[in-house]
Amino acid sequence: MNQQIFTIIENKPLTGSVYRLRLGGNTSAITAPGQFVNIKLEGKFLRRPISVCDRSGSMLTLIYKTVGKGTEQLSRMTKGDQLDVLTGLGNGYDLEPSGEHPLLIGGGVGIPPLFGLADELLQKGCKVTAILGFNTADEIFYADEFRMLGVETHITIVDGSAGIKGFVTDAMKDLDYSYFYACGPEPMLKAVYKTSVTSGQMSFEKRMGCGFGACMGCSCRTVTGYKRICKEGPVLRKEEICWEN
Amino acid sequence: MGKLSVNLCGIELDNPIIPASGTFGYGYEFAELYDINILGTFSCKGTTLQPRFGNETPRIAEAPAGMINSVGLQNPGVEAVISEELPKLKKCFHKPMMANASGFSIEEYAAVCEKLDRERQVGWLEVNISCPNVHGGGMSFGTDPEMAAAVTRAVKAVTTKPVIMKLSPNVTDIPAIARACENAGADGLSLINTLMAMRIDIKTGKPILANVTGGLSGPAIFPIALRMVWQVSHAVSIPVIGMGGISSAEDVIEMMMAGATAVEIGAANLVDPFICKKIIEDLPAVMDRLGLEQIRNKK
Numbered sequence: 001m002n003q004q005i006f007t008i009i010e011n012k013p014l015t016g017s018v019y020r021l022r023l024g025g026n027t028s029a030i031t032a033p034g035q036f037v038n039i040k041l042e043g044k045f046l047r048r049p050i051s052v053c054d055r056s057g058s059m060l061t062l063i064y065k066t067v068g069k070g071t072e073q074l075s076r077m078t079k080g081d082q083l084d085v086l087t088g089l090g091n092g093y094d095l096e097p098s099g100e101h102p103l104l105i106g107g108g109v110g111i112p113p114l115f116g117l118a119d120e121l122l123q124k125g126c127k128v129t130a131i132l133g134f135n136t137a138d139e140i141f142y143a144d145e146f147r148m149l150g151v152e153t154h155i156t157i158v159d160g161s162a163g164i165k166g167f168v169t170d171a172m173k174d175l176d177y178s179y180f181y182a183c184g185p186e187p188m189l190k191a192v193y194k195t196s197v198t199s200g201q202m203s204f205e206k207r208m209g210c211g212f213g214a215c216m217g218c219s220c221r222t223v224t225g226y227k228r229i230c231k232e233g234p235v236l237r238k239e240e241i242c243w244e245n
Numbered sequence: 246m247g248k249l250s251v252n253l254c255g256i257e258l259d260n261p262i263i264p265a266s267g268t269f270g271y272g273y274e275f276a277e278l279y280d281i282n283i284l285g286t287f288s289c290k291g292t293t294l295q296p297r298f299g300n301e302t303p304r305i306a307e308a309p310a311g312m313i314n315s316v317g318l319q320n321p322g323v324e325a326v327i328s329e330e331l332p333k334l335k336k337c338f339h340k341p342m343m344a345n346a347s348g349f350s351i352e353e354y355a356a357v358c359e360k361l362d363r364e365r366q367v368g369w370l371e372v373n374i375s376c377p378n379v380h381g382g383g384m385s386f387g388t389d390p391e392m393a394a395a396v397t398r399a400v401k402a403v404t405t406k407p408v409i410m411k412l413s414p415n416v417t418d419i420p421a422i423a424r425a426c427e428n429a430g431a432d433g434l435s436l437i438n439t440l441m442a443m444r445i446d447i448k449t450g451k452p453i454l455a456n457v458t459g460g461l462s463g464p465a466i467f468p469i470a471l472r473m474v475w476q477v478s479h480a481v482s483i484p485v486i487g488m489g490g491i492s493s494a495e496d497v498i499e500m501m502m503a504g505a506t507a508v509e510i511g512a513a514n515l516v517d518p519f520i521c522k523k524i525i526e527d528l529p530a531v532m533d534r535l536g537l538e539q540i541r542n543k544k
Contacts, residue, residue, distance in 0.1 A: 001278070003519060040516065045463050046307045047516055086518070207303040207453075209314060210515035214270055216290075216319045217305035219298065226298055226319070244301075 001088045001212050002029045006060065008081045011074075014063065014141040018109060019075050020053075023060040029088025030055050032095075033117035034183070034203055034235050037062065038211035040084040044070050047086065049211050049230070051183070051203070053112035054119065060087075063112035063142070089211050090234050093117050093201055095124060099178025104130040104151070105168050105192050107184025111142055113203060114183055118151050129175060130154070133168035133188065137161040169195040190243060202241065203234045220244070249528055251285070251541045253507050254407035254432045254484055256341055256368050258285035260528065261501065261540060262521050265488050265511035266291050266345035266371065266411075267316065271330040275514075276337035279522050285507060288343040288371050288435075289330070292361065294353045296322035301455035306444040311463025311490070312512055313442045315456035318347050318376070323357045331366055341368020343409070348396075349379045355399040362404035372400055375413040375438045375460075387413030387438070390425035397429035407432035409486065412477070414466075415441050419473050420480035427481045435486035435509060436477060437470045462512040464490040471503050478504025492520065494527035498535065506542055 006025035013019050030037075030052055037060070038047040048070050054061040066072045077083075093113075102121055104114040111132050121128050129152040134140050136159055146153040154171045155163030164171050168184070169191045180200035182192045189202045206229045209217035213231030220227055222240040227233055249260035264275070266288040275281055299319030306313040321329065323346075334342065344361040348354035358370050374387035374396055386392045393410065400408050410426040412419060414437035423434055439460020444453045452458075470489020478485045487505030491497055492513040500508050513520045532540060 001518075003517075044307070045309075045311055045512075045516060046305070207305045209305040209312060210268075210518070212518060213274055214268055214518070215305070215314065215515050216267075216299065216316045217314060218302065219304075219316075219319055220302070221298065 001086060004029075004085050004087050006083050006085050008077055008079050008083065009059065010079065011077055013075075015139055017066045018139070018141050019064055019066070021062045021064065021074070023062070023083065023085070024058055025060065025085070027055045027058060027060050027087065030060070031088065032092025033120055034092035034113045035088060035090045036211070036234065038086040038089055039074070041070055041073055044073070046209065047211060048074065049089070049208050051113040051234075052116060054116040063109065065109040086211060090230060091232060093181055093203070093235050095120055097179055097199065098124070098126055101127045101129065101176065101178045103172070103175060103177035103180045104128065105133075105172065105180060105182040105184070106130065107133040107168060107188040108135070108139070110182075110184030110188070110203070114181060115142060115145065115149070117181055118146060118149055122150055128152070129177060131156060131168045131171045133184065135159065167191065172196065193238060193241065196238070200238045201235050202238065204229050204236060205234065248532065248538065249525070249540050251507050253486070254369060254409070256407070258507060259283075260285045260525050261497065261505075261507035262525050263287055263343065263486065263507055263509045264514055264521055265509035266373065268511045268514040271326070271334055272338050272342065273333045273336070275518065278518055281338050282340060283525055284340075284521055286340055286343050286368060287338075288345045288509060289326075290320050291318045291345045291347045291373050292320050292323050292326050292357060293318055293347050293349075294323055294357050296320065296325065303453055303455055304459070306453040306459065308442065308444065308461055308463070308465060311461055311465035312515070313444060313454065313459040313461050314439070315454045315459030317456065323360050327360060327364060331364060335366060342366050343369045343371050345371045345373060345411070347373045347376050349376055351395055351399045354396050355403050358400045358408070359403040362406050367406060369407045369409055369433070370400065370404060371409045371411050371435055372396060373411045373438065375411070375415075385413055385415070387422065388416050390421050393422050394425040394429035397426045397431045401430040409433040409435050411438055412436040413438045414469065414473055414489075420476050423477040423481050427483050431483060433484040433486065433506075434477060434481065435488060437466070437473050437489045440466055440469065462490065464492055466490045467496060471500060474500060474505050475503040494524050494531040497524060497528065498531060498537070498540070501540060501542060504542065
């Protein structure tokens with residue numbers, strides 16, 4: 001982890017409430033896809049944790065959804081504005097056990113970290129398939145970007161207004177894969193956990209205090225003991241997950 | 246005598262800056278970010294007799310100029326702290342550290358403190374009396390002068406190192422609690438712990454924290470902390486550590502002017518992990534600007 005000042009290169013809406021934020025600065029603390037950054041916003045006490053979508057050289061791409069006053073404030077910032085960022089937080093995904101044909105499963109704003117992961121898995125020589133789940137067709141983002149990367153991409157839409165009607169797990173059943181990587185809301189992760197036929201890794205979200213392991217605000221129970229989502233997570237292996245409810 | 250040095254219960258500190266319990270782990274995590282030997286000392290995560298997971302999550306809610314936490318004393322228990330955490334700290338911190346102890350009965354406080362007191366790395370014991378007394382209907386030890394004094398006496402009877410009682414602000418008469426601790430043998434006091442608070446998610450109508458209530462910290466509570474440190478330091482003759490929302494060198498000086506011998510910095514560490522280092526670096530220039538030659542108070 002380190003603390004860096006980043007400059008906004010782009011902050012543009014991809015859908016009605018999802019924005020892509022591109023930042024310029026020192027990205028060297030980021031060592032794995034699935035890590036996150038924690039952003040200080042003027043007038044807000046706690047930082048806002050946002051997962052890293054992609055990183056190339058000195059450019060960092062984040063995709064976030066406006067869910068409250070903090071992220072709404074972030075969405076109003078423009079090119080040239082500066083941000084105080086704690087970067088390189090969390091463990092990120094481990095590419096090692098992927099096998100030759102990993103499946104990526106993302107729901108809503110859980111999709112972005114899978115993009116950087118897909119890029120690295122492709123570079124490793126894997127054949128990558130992705131299922132991207134949304135509630136409605138107008139929420140779709142980044143499907144073309146995944147396809148352009150070379151990922152076999154399936155879209156599921158809860159209301160059936162596009163793609164496959166249903167949930168990500170409805171698309172999972174028909175696919176062969178060597179391993180899976182998932183990120184999305186907890187009910188989706190739970191369903192993926194039950195549906196999956198291989199081992200895999202899942203990225204979790206929890207309300208955080210510091211984001212770097214100091215406050216114990218985001219602790220969870222796992223098979224191998226207590227873990228901090230911000231430090232030993234956000235990615236947990238399927239075998240170590242304990243569902244709390 | 247350094248410009249920033251202070252004396253806390255007989256032990257010289259290079260400066261009065263002490264990261265507060267619960268915001269600095271067992272120290273070694275922050276040693277990856279900067280040399281923590283620049284600190285006066287630090288207060289470790291609150292330690293109990295048995296390992297504790299703490300409260301359910303969510304444990305954190307934001308507040309204007311602050312945050313509310315209900316972590317609930319998650320810690321590995323005193324035995325694991327001694328066998329696993331302190332050896333890790335020893336490699337990166339070479340000053341006496343402040344061991345923060347909690348308990349849910351008078352016996353538990355005494356047992357935890359007795360064990361920590363034997364550790365060479367421990368310079369002071371800081372006793373958190375904001376916990377509920379399981380034998381006393383769940384009322385916090387720190388809200389009653391008699392109970393606060395009873396904890397102090399029990400800890401003092403089994404320890405050799407300076408005992409600092411950490412006071413709760415959730416009381417009507419904090420000088421009375423402070424005097425009770427002093428009369429029971431406390432070597433110092435630290436205050437304030439967090440203020441009981443809550444938030445409700447207006448989309449669901451439900452409390453944000455799983456525990457419903459939690460403790461408010463951050464700049465929001467600084468003026469309250471300052472007032473209580475002023476009241477307490479005028480009511481007792483033992484040293485007082487001031488804390489509550491400090492986040493700048495100016496805040497440190499203001500808290501020292503209210504009567505504090507040293508200060509603890511809590512919530513600010515969680516939003517800026519380098520804040521204690523920055524404050525230590527900023528202090529000399531701020532003191533020069535104010536014409537202050539020494540930061541230490543006479544007490």
